[in-house]
Amino acid sequence: MIKLTDVSNINGLYKILKATVDEVIDESPLIKTFVMTPEEPFRFNTGEFVELTLDGQGEAPFTPSSSPFVTEKLEVTIMKTGYITSKFHDLKPGSVLGIRGPFGRGYPVERFVGKEVLIVGGGCGLAPIRSLLFTLIEMKDQIKKVVLLYGSKTPTDCIYKPMFSKLNSISNFETYRSADNPDGTDWDESYGLVTKLLDSPRVDLSNAIAVVCGPPIMMKFATLKLVEIGFRDEDIFLSMEKNMSCGLGKCGHCMMGEFFVCKDGPVFTYDEIKHNPEIWK
Amino acid sequence: MNRVIKINREEWNKLLIQLSDSGERIYAPVRKNGSFDYEQVARDNADGIVYNEAKPSSPLKIFFLPLRLNVTSGGRQSGRTVVVGAPACDIEGLKLLDAMYIDEKYIDETYVSRRENTIIIGAACHKTSDSCHCTAYGLNPWPGEGCDISMSRAGEDILLESLSVKGEAFMTEISGITGTEEAASGDILLIEKLRAAAAKEVAKRNNGLPGTAETGKLTAAAAPEFWKKHSSKCVSCGACSAICPTCTCFLLIDRPGFEKIKQQDTCQYPAFERVAGGEDPLKELSVRFHNRYMCKYVWKPERFHVLACTGCGRCSDGCIAGIDKNRVIREMV
Numbered sequence: 001m002i003k004l005t006d007v008s009n010i011n012g013l014y015k016i017l018k019a020t021v022d023e024v025i026d027e028s029p030l031i032k033t034f035v036m037t038p039e040e041p042f043r044f045n046t047g048e049f050v051e052l053t054l055d056g057q058g059e060a061p062f063t064p065s066s067s068p069f070v071t072e073k074l075e076v077t078i079m080k081t082g083y084i085t086s087k088f089h090d091l092k093p094g095s096v097l098g099i100r101g102p103f104g105r106g107y108p109v110e111r112f113v114g115k116e117v118l119i120v121g122g123g124c125g126l127a128p129i130r131s132l133l134f135t136l137i138e139m140k141d142q143i144k145k146v147v148l149l150y151g152s153k154t155p156t157d158c159i160y161k162p163m164f165s166k167l168n169s170i171s172n173f174e175t176y177r178s179a180d181n182p183d184g185t186d187w188d189e190s191y192g193l194v195t196k197l198l199d200s201p202r203v204d205l206s207n208a209i210a211v212v213c214g215p216p217i218m219m220k221f222a223t224l225k226l227v228e229i230g231f232r233d234e235d236i237f238l239s240m241e242k243n244m245s246c247g248l249g250k251c252g253h254c255m256m257g258e259f260f261v262c263k264d265g266p267v268f269t270y271d272e273i274k275h276n277p278e279i280w281k
Numbered sequence: 282m283n284r285v286i287k288i289n290r291e292e293w294n295k296l297l298i299q300l301s302d303s304g305e306r307i308y309a310p311v312r313k314n315g316s317f318d319y320e321q322v323a324r325d326n327a328d329g330i331v332y333n334e335a336k337p338s339s340p341l342k343i344f345f346l347p348l349r350l351n352v353t354s355g356g357r358q359s360g361r362t363v364v365v366g367a368p369a370c371d372i373e374g375l376k377l378l379d380a381m382y383i384d385e386k387y388i389d390e391t392y393v394s395r396r397e398n399t400i401i402i403g404a405a406c407h408k409t410s411d412s413c414h415c416t417a418y419g420l421n422p423w424p425g426e427g428c429d430i431s432m433s434r435a436g437e438d439i440l441l442e443s444l445s446v447k448g449e450a451f452m453t454e455i456s457g458i459t460g461t462e463e464a465a466s467g468d469i470l471l472i473e474k475l476r477a478a479a480a481k482e483v484a485k486r487n488n489g490l491p492g493t494a495e496t497g498k499l500t501a502a503a504a505p506e507f508w509k510k511h512s513s514k515c516v517s518c519g520a521c522s523a524i525c526p527t528c529t530c531f532l533l534i535d536r537p538g539f540e541k542i543k544q545q546d547t548c549q550y551p552a553f554e555r556v557a558g559g560e561d562p563l564k565e566l567s568v569r570f571h572n573r574y575m576c577k578y579v580w581k582p583e584r585f586h587v588l589a590c591t592g593c594g595r596c597s598d599g600c601i602a603g604i605d606k607n608r609v610i611r612e613m614v
Contacts, residue, residue: 013352013387013388013389013390014352014353014533014541015353016539018539053535053539054535055535055537055538055539056535056536056537056538056539057535058535059533059535059541060557079557079558081557081558081559082556082557082558082559083557084557085557098539215558216560241556242554242556242562243553243554243555243556245532245533246531246533248386248387248389249381249384249386249387250381250382250387250389250529250531251530251531251532251533251543251546252529252530252531252546252548252553253530253532253546253553253554254554255548255554255576255580256562257575257580258579258580258581258583258584259584263386263387278562281560281561281562
């Protein structure tokens, strides 16, 4: 057994770092991005998540949507979908919240070197992907190609709209968008489910890896489609968002079979978790 | 057998009171209204201390994982605690708690401080109860490791076997306070006889009950209808988890001032895994019910390589719906 006296860095498993909201950006009717300044520089690896606390009200897990290369500011994109996310949406510039983390295992970007990276995102699942894209932009000379396929319910629900033209201006980056249904607004992209964009994956399957992040139903069908078109299970990286609470692999709320998603994930390869039929629930 | 000392039970009780009077936290199972559970030993309850019967109502985990704890304002425990009379099943359960709370990355100081400051005096079960089934899972109804001292009773004498450095030091300490003597070979023979008889009793009662690995295979294979049938009477009260020596899940509650309260929780409660947006992998009662069996017999053993059910049987004793875990398991066979 470990002796308490032997462990110097044992304090503060639940300690928070305060952060002040600088700016609130409306991304879509239900999604906002909160730009905040932490009290101290905050470091994380892309794909790792944080627990954000509203003082005395509750806490929820989010994967930052900002660049891991920027430590003075942190951006988190939140969809209003439940009690605590509604409370987050009430935040104004100047509001103070708490950050715990970063937690978990993010994207193993070192495995992306020399590869063609196919990214499939849906809805608010583009938030962790944006952080990954910032990382891949820094690595653009080491990556052969990045193809982003993104689906939203309607053109209005498409988030980070200004980002797409910036990505398309990078020589080895391509983006394709699809909206499930029209809503009367201008839309030069396609319509239909995001999985339809996989009919032409636009990458060399012999040297490609895939990343999927989005609502569970979209992740399920996108993953099955990727397998069908020839991706190996170990080359498909999934962001499994469950009810992560403590972030420490202890409270049990995010257990997915033998895994604690908060500690072993949230990023898993499909190969690691496919034996569990419950993963898409 | 390691060094064994003998002390008269009355003298032992006096010693516990003396230690308690000096400000130490001394706990032992005390009989009250037909059952027995841990109480802090004092002058007025020492006569009711139960020696070497089956498990107390509460599992040993309560000393290391308080039901409710503020984890942002320290939460460490200082000063010594002595727990007298912990059964072997509960002591085995600490292996899983240690693996989870003293893991390589996140060490829980509130847990470690309690483990460090507690002397566990395990007790051989000379009596067993109907729900006891430790032997089916490869355990003995007496402590062999994982605690500091193993206690047995021979008539009016208490026999203490040292099982750790901490236990040996405690035995030396008490020998300096009160009259103890080295146990004679006849005492050792008696301990062994009582142990063997208890093991035989438990084994006989559980004849044909599959071991944990086999139970895991059966649990994973049983159809959804099986779990629907057996969970139909479950009211999601969570008693099975609350009194389980290895259930450790908890809820974090936010309090003003960025304080966090850790409170015992269970996957048996509705909405345990529900996320914003409404997805809930454990929405259905039968899925939650099955989840607990999977956790005990498949996932935790696979993940931590220790037992996650140690055969104490409290979940069956405590179920208000009368669900008998071992009857469920026998039906899978």
